[in-house]
Amino acid sequence: MPAGRQANGNTESVDNYLKAILTLGGREENRVTIKSLSERLRVAPASVTNMLQKLAAAPAPLVEYERHRGVQLSAAGKRRALEIVRHHRLIETFLYEILDYPIDEVHDEAERLEHFISERFEERIAAKLGNPSIDPHGHSIPTMEGEMAARESMLLADVERDGTFLIDSVSDRDAENLRLIEACGITPGARLRVRKSASPAGYSVSVGRSSRAFHLPREVAADVRIVRLTK
Secondary structure: OOOOOOOOOOOHHHHHHHHHHHHHHOOOOOOEOHHHHHHHHOOOHHHHHHHHHHHHHOOOOOEEEEOOOEEEEOHHHHHHHHHHHHHHHHHHHHHHHOOOOOOOOHHHHHHHHOOOOOHHHHHHHHHHOOOOOEOOOOOEOOOOOOOOOOOOOEEHHHOOOOEEEEEEEEOOOOHHHHHHHHHOOOOOOOEEEEEEOOOOOEEEEEEOOOOOOEEEEHHHHOOEEEEEOOO
């Protein structure tokens, strides 16, 4: 993937802004509000506004920002965001599959390393792993050309009736939740039988052919994405 680095984008902080905008904008690339960016990055709204203004005013803008209308990535900003996401997910996969890191530790390590690896190192990791298309959490890995497969899924926390589902992916942002998810055997590609609790507290779930049921609190269920199976 082309490096896509520019004078106004060669910092860890800027990369984090671009990734956050990419994620919050979703597949439709919707405009992202200052409030949502502030909450995700845990940065004061005034600091967010200041950064976006700088990125939008640069000679080669990484974002398109309008006051009261939020922000979108420019073409250059999207390329860089996808490059960083690719780095992150390849590093996670390498740490998990080759170095035997626990699943709940790979995210933080990848966060530290993703900004600094070279294109050659990126290519060598991808080749060593057999050019994977998903990371250990089930998230799509962007291609070298900056393309990322679209996936249709829903949050387990949005399930309103019992059923059988295919686990699509799990969030990597909360290590404690991830440890609980792993303890329940919830992994991408496995089947998940779900029964909604009588109270809004959570779900009763069992994985694969196992008859053992686990209680999954609603806040943890919000970190699991699933696809309903018709049969």
